[in-house]
Amino acid sequence: MKKLTLMAVAVLALSGVLHLASVQLDRAGGATDGNTFYFYNWGDYIDPELLEKFEEETGYRVVYETFDSNEAMYTKVQQGGTAYDLVIPSEYMIDRMIQEDMLMELDHSRIEGMDNLVKDFLDQPFDPGNRYSIPYFWGTLGIVYNETLIDGESLDSWDDLWSPALKESVMLIDGAREVMGLSLQSLGYSLNSTNDQALQEAADKLDGLVPSVKAIVADEIKTYMIQEEASVAVTFSGEAADMMWENEKLHYVLPEEGSNLWFDNMVIPKTAQNPDAAYAFINFMLEPENAAQNADYIGYSTPNEAAMELLPEETISDEQFYPSEETMDRLEVYENLGPEYLGIYNDLFLEFKIQRN
Template identity: 55%
Template sequence: MKKLFAALVGILALCLLLAFGDYALNRQTSQAGRRTVTIYNWGDYVDPALITKFEKQTGYHVDYETFDSNESMLTKIRQGGTNYDLVIPSEYTVQRMKKEGLVAPLDHRKLPNLRYIDRQFLNRSFDPGNHYSVPYFWGTLGIIYNDEQVNGRDVQHWSQLWNPRLKDNVMLIDSARDVFAMALITQGDSVNTTNYSQLKRAQRHLKRLTPNVKAIIADEMKMYMEQGEAAVGVTYSGDAREMMDINHHLHYVVPSEGSNIWFDNMVIPKAARNKAAAYQFINFMLEPKNAAENARYVGYATPNWKAKQLLPKKVTADRSFYPPKSTMSHLQTYRDLPLHVLGEYNDLFLEFKMFAK
C-alpha cells in the first residue's frame, strides 16, 4: 500500500512539474509575444537602419513581412492567421478596410508626433479626421522621359503621349486605374468615374495610343528606362526617383492638368495583438529625424513638414516630386469603387492590352 501511495505521489509530483513547466513556457512565450511588433509593409519601403534603431530604443523585436500589392495584403488580413500589429495600405485600401471592419480606430492622444504631418495631407476623403490612418509617404503618377531621345517640352502633358513621333517608344505601368487615369484626365473626366460610357470612351482613346506603346509592364520598367530602352514611361514618382539616380538623362514630370496623388498610410488592424507597440512604432516613424532619414532611403515624398525641412534643398525644391500648389490642386485621389465597377476597369484594360500587342 505504501508503495502504491508513493507511486501515486510520484505521479502527482511529475504532473505538477510538467504543468508548471508548461505554464512557465507559455508565460515566457506570451512575454516574448508582447515584446514583438509584427509589421506588414511593401518591399524595401523602410530604412533597415531605422528598424534596428527602433529595436534598440524600445526593446521590441520587429517581425517584418512584405507584400507586393494592396490586394494580396488585403486577402491575407481577411484570412487571419497572422496577427499583424501594423500595416501600410494605400488610400483606397484604407477605405475598403474601414468598410469591412478590419482596422482599429486610432487614439490620437497616443500619437503626439502626429503634429508633424502637414495639414494638407490630413483629413483626406478616404479617411476624414484620420480616425484610422496616419500618412506614411505620398507620391504621384507622372511621365518619365529620356532627354537624349525626346525634347522635354514635348512630354509635359498626357495628350502629348499620343504624338506619332513617339511611335513604339512609350512604356505604360501595368495598372488599370493608372492607365485609365491619364486617358480620363485628357477627356476631362474623373479618375473615379463609374460611368461606363466614359470608360468606353477612354478605352477608345487608349486604343489610339497603341502604335506608341512599346510595352505594358510593372517593375521591369525601371531597368528598361535606366538602360534607355524607351523614350518615355508612365510611372510613379518614387520609381522615377530610383531610375533618375541610375540614369541622369531621365526626368520626371507631373502633368499640370492633373494626375493621381496617392498616399500610403500606417494603420493598426483590428486583430492586432500588440497595439501598444504599434503606437510606439508610428510615433517613432513620425519623429522628424527618423522620417527624414526614411525619405532619403526610400525616395518618396514625406508628408512630415518638419522632416521636409531636414531634407536637402535640391530634393524639396524639385517640383517634380514636391509639385507647386497650382498642380497639387488638380491631383485626384483614387476612391474605393464598387467591385462591379472595378471589374469594368479591369476588363476594359485587359481588352486594351490585347489590342496593344
C-alpha cells in the same frame, strides 16, 4: 538619396528570407510573444537601418514582410492567417478596409508627433479625422522620359503619349486605375469617373495607344529606363526619383491635364496581436529625424513638415516631387469606387492588355 549596392541587396534579400523563416517558425509553434512586431509594407519602402534603430530603441523584434499591390495586401489581411500589427495601404484601400471593419480605430492619445504633419494631408475624405490611419508617404503619378531618346518630342501632357513618334517606346505601369485614369484625364474626365460613357471613351482611346506601348510591367520599369532600353514611362514619383539618381538624362513631369495624388498611410488591422508595438512604430516614424531619413533613402515625398526642414533644400524645392499649390489643385486622389466599378476598370484594362499582347 542613399542607394543599395548589389551586395547590400543580396544581404537584404537573405535577411528577408531569414525573417520569413522565423515568421513561419513562430506560426508553426502557434505562439508569439509581446516583443515581436509584425510589419507588412510595400517592397523597398523603408530604410533597413530604421528597422534596426527601432529594434534597438524599443526592444521589439521586427518581422518584416512585403507586398506588391493593395489587392494582394487586402486579401492576405482579410484571410486573417497572419496577425500583422501594422500595414501600409493606399487611400482607396484604407476606405474599403474601414467600410469592411478591418481596421482598429486609433487612440490619438497614444500618438505623439501628429503636429509634425502637413495639415493638408490630414482629414482626407478616405479617413475623416484620421480615425484609422496616419500618413507615411505621398506622391504622384507622372511621365519620366529620357531627353536623348525622344527626338525633341514635347511631353507635357498625357495626350503626348499617343504621338506616332513614340511607337513602341512607352512603358506603362501595370495598374488598371493608373492606365484608365490617365486616359480619362486626357479626355477631361475625372480619374474616379463612374460614368459608363466616359469609361468606354477612355477604353476606346487606349486602343489607339497600343502602337506606342513597349511593355506593361511593374518594378521592371526602373531597370528599363535606367539602362536606356525605353525612352518614356508612366511611373510613380519616387520610382522616377530613383531612376533620375541613376541616369541624369531622365526627367519627370506631371501632365498638364492633372494626375493622381496618392497617400500611403499606417494602419493597425483588427487582427493585430501587438498594437502596443504598432503605436510605438507610428510614433517612431513621426519623429522628424526618422521621417527625414526614410524620405532621403526611399525618394518619395514625406508628409512630415518638421522632417522637410531636415532635408536638403534642393529636395524640398524640387516641384517634380513637392509640387506647387497650383499643380496640386490639378491632382486627384483615388476614391474607393466599389466592387462594381472596380470590376469595370479591371475588365477594360484587361481588354487593353490583351490587345497589346
